Amino acid sequence: MKHVLSALVNNTPGVTSRVSSLFRRRGYNIDSFIGSSTEDERFSRLTIVVRGDDIVIAQVISQLQKLEDIISIEDIQQESMISKVLLFMKVKADVGDRVGMIVVANACNARVIEMSKDYLILEALDSEDRITEMIEIFKPYGIIELVKTGVVAMKR
Amino acid sequence: MITGAEAIVRCLENEGVEFIFGYPGATVCPLYDKLTKSSIKHILVRHEQHAGHEASGYARIKKRPGVCMTTSGPGATNLITALATAYMDSVPLIAFTGQVSSELLGRDVFQEADITGAAEPFTKYSYLVKNAADLPRIIKEAFHIASTGRPGPVLIDIPVNVQTDKLDFYQPGAVELRGYKPTIKGHAGQIKRVLRAINNAQKPVICVGGGIFAAEGQKELMQFSESINIPVVSTMMGIGAIPTVHPLYMGMLGMHGKSIANRAISDSDLLIIIGARVSDRAVLLPANVSKNTKIVHIDIDPAEIGKNLDTIIPVVGDAKEILKQVMEEEPERKSDEWTGLLKASREKLTLDYEPRKEGINPKAFVNLLSRTLPDDHIYCADVGQNQIWSAGNCEVRSGRFLTSGGMGTMGYSIPAAIGAKLAAPDKAVVAVCGDGSFQMQMMELATICQNNVDIKIVVMKNNKLGLVKEIQKNAYKNNESGVDLTGSPDIVALAAAYGIPGRSIDSMDAADEAIGEMLSNKGVFLLECIVDENESSM
The missing domain is CATH 3.40.50.970 (Thiamin diphosphate (ThDP)-binding fold, Pyr/PP domains)
Structure with missing residues (x-):
């Protein structure tokens, strides 16, 4: 089952490695791991998406809570959070395909942020499911490169 | 279908492993059970650290990865010093550690240690095997990673249940690792720059390190230094790269080295470093060297170049290949003036070989x-x-x-x-x-x-x-x-x-x-x- 963990941590070197190593120890692969500064420069916010057994994740959370550098950590329930993923995608765009692609992009709530004679770069900010869908929709055109953030989430 | 343990033994036999240096324990018992039926000889050490060192001595002479094996927990942690020792000296090792059953991982059960985590700074790469079916591929990759590029230890941590799980054995195909492609040949443009630097130098010196043995380039080094008439000094790891009695060898450099070797470096106008890290023990004040001396650094590990000494001409690749490439360009032979000067000072050195009143000298x-x-x-x-x-x-x-x-x-x-x-x-x-x-x-x-x-x-x-x-x-x-x-x-x-x-x-x-x-x-x-x-x- 998928879990979204939100942690407030000290903004010091080595914190991300301490946190991620606890998942590695369990042999869990992290889906996404986002860290950024907060309004208070002493702290950073980590948003971690990981799939795993509920009991094990609960255990990892209590182990994380013990770490001195972790101020607070919470498993945010899907229904009580707002979340978004940011996507950049470079897609092959032959002259013939271009107009159709832009229409599809609009329908997906994506913007064209760069256009060249061979490709388009699209930007989209949406829920994880819709981003996944959009990637599927554009696959037939030929994706050259894509990058997306993991889930950024906040409790309502 | 065979068990994971049988697959491991079969893979090691296919890799041509003759010896495993190891110490058994509960979490490697399935593997030990299958070893008795194998052509591989197990050498029982009396402490796990020495399993790693024995594999290291074996690897350095056999020029193939040495294999060691310990149980989980303390067996694995006892191995860490040997892994670190091999890592620092770029010795290829394959270290197998048993691990607690995968469903117990992270629960601090008996003899559990997070060894892939603990050994992370001391291994070139490590694996925690989760599926028996991955074993043939992982073992093949591990031998490839340990022995190519800059060699080093690779750890394979195997939960006990993975050793008993069944798999359909297969011969893994060629190793394809997207992010791992060591450079072997030196860049042609850089070779030309090295050539010009040699031709322009009056007082060149070669400083050779342990990398020359990994490249098996001792013969090429000797040809290079003899044909161009360049004196050679070595780091401790490079001792024996050319015979210590060779007329062009000036000794080990550094804090505990020969004064003549250090003088050769400080008086030189071109220093050609080959397969050496140039640590603090080798060159105490690197800033002083680079001020007067042009530095060529040949190393297979691009991260070593410029780490301790400012390099003017970096050449990434295999030492043996690069020496051959430079020789093909036929650099000018240097006169005997510089080597003669060093040889004369070397002969004046008095060796302290007098008998002592107490004890031996x-x-x-x-x-x-x-x-x-x-x-x-x-x-x-x-x-x-x-x-x-x-x-x-x-x-x-x-x-x-x-x-x-x-x-x-x-x-x-x-x-x-x-x-x-x-x-x-x-x-x-x-x-x-x-x-x-x-x-x-x-x-x-x-x-x-x-x-x-x-x-x-x-x-x-x-x-x-x-x-x-x-x-x-x-x-x-x-x-x-x-x-x-x-x-x-x-x-x-x-x-x-x-x-x-x-x-x-x-x-x-x-x-x-x-x-x-x-x-x-x-x-x-x-x-x-x-x-x-x-x-x-x-």
């Missing part, structure tokens, strides 16, 4: 020992004053000088010698250690006896931790602290308890004859040499 002794040994002997030096005596005075002709250069791990010499002897049974192998380091490895005497390993052991005994005592004398007003080895056993009697013949000498008068007795003895022999505690390392 360790410098004269190791020199005599190495001269008495066959040309292709393997000399394993430990760490401490004995390492410096050996590095500075031992003659390496066509053999090898093995020591823990980067990590400086005490207790390396005897296990390394065991591994080296198993890799090259026809060669004479000697381990030289102090009485401090001997006591960190003396349990391996049992491994030697059990497997009839014919190595010769020399223990320099001064009842002190000599190198630390020397630091305390020079920098801490002679305040000796924690360096007295009172309570140590009678080493010759201890050897006798294992059935190992030995003798003790306390003056150089007996040295010749004692070395003769040791070398003519069939099988292991231990020679204790009494050294005055005030003997200095330089």
